[in-house]
Amino acid sequence: MTQSPRRKSIGSQRNPETIAAVRAAAEAVLEQKGLAGFTIEAVAKEARAGKPTIYRGWGGRAGLLLDIYQSRKPADLHPDTGSVRSDIAAFLVNLMDSWEGTSAGPIFRSIVVEAQQTAASRNALDGYFVEVIAETEAMLSRGAASGEICKDANLPQAAEMLLSITVQRLLSGRSLGVKDAGLMADMILSGIAPQTNGSSS
Amino acid sequence: MTQSPRRKSIGSQRNPETIAAVRAAAEAVLEQKGLAGFTIEAVAKEARAGKPTIYRGWGGRAGLLLDIYQSRKPADLHPDTGSVRSDIAAFLVNLMDSWEGTSAGPIFRSIVVEAQQTAASRNALDGYFVEVIAETEAMLSRGAASGEICKDANLPQAAEMLLSITVQRLLSGRSLGVKDAGLMADMILSGIAPQTNGSSS
Known part of the structure; x- marks a missing residue:
């Protein structure tokens, strides 16, 4: 991390x-x-x-909002369920729930808005993304340790993909339920190409 | 589509x-x-x-901006290179280039900002996402036809993941180059789990 x-x-x-x-x-x-x-x-x-x-x-308004946001977001966005697929799905649902069900959502939207106005705010938003990506990477690392994820997988990139889909859903007003979260976990784990034996180009 | x-x-x-x-x-x-x-x-x-x-x-300011945005975005975000991996990577690079290199980027950012203020604007943004996702799905369908992608893969979801990562990068001020685009194409195609023979849970 x-x-x-x-x-x-x-x-x-x-x-x-x-x-x-x-x-x-x-x-x-x-x-x-x-x-x-x-x-x-x-x-x-x-x-x-x-x-x-x-x-x-x-740094400015976004940084200040982010400070409040951090103090309000649930401590446990990344549970350890014993299965990395369930962990991924739970993370997606937890993050969306915290955005849709609490004041964290409007605050986060406001940070995104601010981030389009000034470079300092954009850096604050980016810093938050970096932090969540690192936490998500740590969660995926457990899957790498248990053999559920390839040892040489690009975990930060997988973590970023998971985060970004929740961000897009929030900003465009689409929810993300348990079923979607499970499908996304499957996709990140298995991809969409036909499975071949051993080769992963 | x-x-x-x-x-x-x-x-x-x-x-x-x-x-x-x-x-x-x-x-x-x-x-x-x-x-x-x-x-x-x-x-x-x-x-x-x-x-x-x-x-x-x-619908409002966002819808009007979206109309201008649509008229300025490059016609060919989704090239047909003959390989779905190259198509995916090219789409990511083309979309980021159009945002970073032309007035389409600031207009798109402004639509996202507007979308956080009113439901009509949020619907306009969502409508744009639906459109790009459908176009990207059509691109991925070629891969399904050629055998590069599983017949039963969830293409709209894969398309949404690809779109969302570019949106997140744009909004937080991170670029997305050819190398990143290639890694993301690999991840969407192959996933991060160890490849098994035949089973794709």
């Missing part, structure tokens, strides 16, 4: 009290004003902090 | 002259004011049409 070079470390520039104050302010502003009223200005005012502090620490 | 029931047919309500006038106005407004100034109001004024006409005919 390696970190992408594109993820920025900003922790060293921040002190814990400021972080806590800005986070609390961000939660309060989101609660009181909703996503439409969630601006850097409003959060800075609520936190009695300068806007540059927030830009420096979080 | 079946049409999804979720795609709306609006042609019957529109007369060709109005369509042409609104399209020309939309192109002109986009040219003159850019995406930020591209509003239903501005297009209606330029076309000397009422805003309800545009809402009725195109």
Whole structure:
């Protein structure tokens, strides 16, 4: 589970009290004003902090939203069911459920919107994708260890494919149920080419 | 290549002259004011049409942008190279190139943004996805005919996976080159599970 070079470390520039104050302010502003009223200005005012502090620490609105998003998403998106096929299907369903059933979905959509406006926001979104991909890769690694997945399979790429289909479904308003999730797990595992004995071109 | 029931047919309500006038106005407004100034109001004024006409005919800003987008995207996203693996890789590269190298990319991003605001826009985006998925499915069908793809493979789902990875890359600012495209084609075809003889669970 390696970190992408594109993820920025900003922790060293921040002190814990400021972080806590800005986070609390961000939660309060989101609660009181909703996503439409969630601006850097409003959060800075609520936190009695300068806007540059927030830009420096979080990169902008998307980074701040991502911080809230991370604190709200379920801890266990990637269960260990004992079968990698079931793990994959459960991950897809868990992620969609967290988006469709909680405030995480609207916040995530808002991050995607923001990411189309500024490079800093796009990097924040990309950093989140890198993180989920790494977590999903760790889940797939269990399948490689158990022999359910090829030792030389490109796990980050498989993980990205799984993530991307949930993102597309969310953004275009299509749900993804248990049956779809199972079909997608089958496809990632077996592909669509006729199975040949031993060769995997 | 079946049409999804979720795609709306609006042609019957529109007369060709109005369509042409609104399209020309939309192109002109986009040219003159850019995406930020591209509003239903501005297009209606330029076309000397009422805003309800545009809402009725195109659903809203996303539908109008999609109309422009469709007229600008390359005709041949899905080449027939004689090998389905090459076709898949070429499709991924062609779609990313059209997004990264032309005005189609910013327009598409703007449609995605709009789709997070209203249900009509979300349906427009979904309708576009349905269309690309159907075209990609047709491409994969050639592989099924030639024996490169299983007869009973779920082609719409494979097509959706291919599309979704390009969407995710675009939205998070990652490019997708020829090498990635080839790896993705391999993965969709062969999967990541060890190949077994004959069984494809």
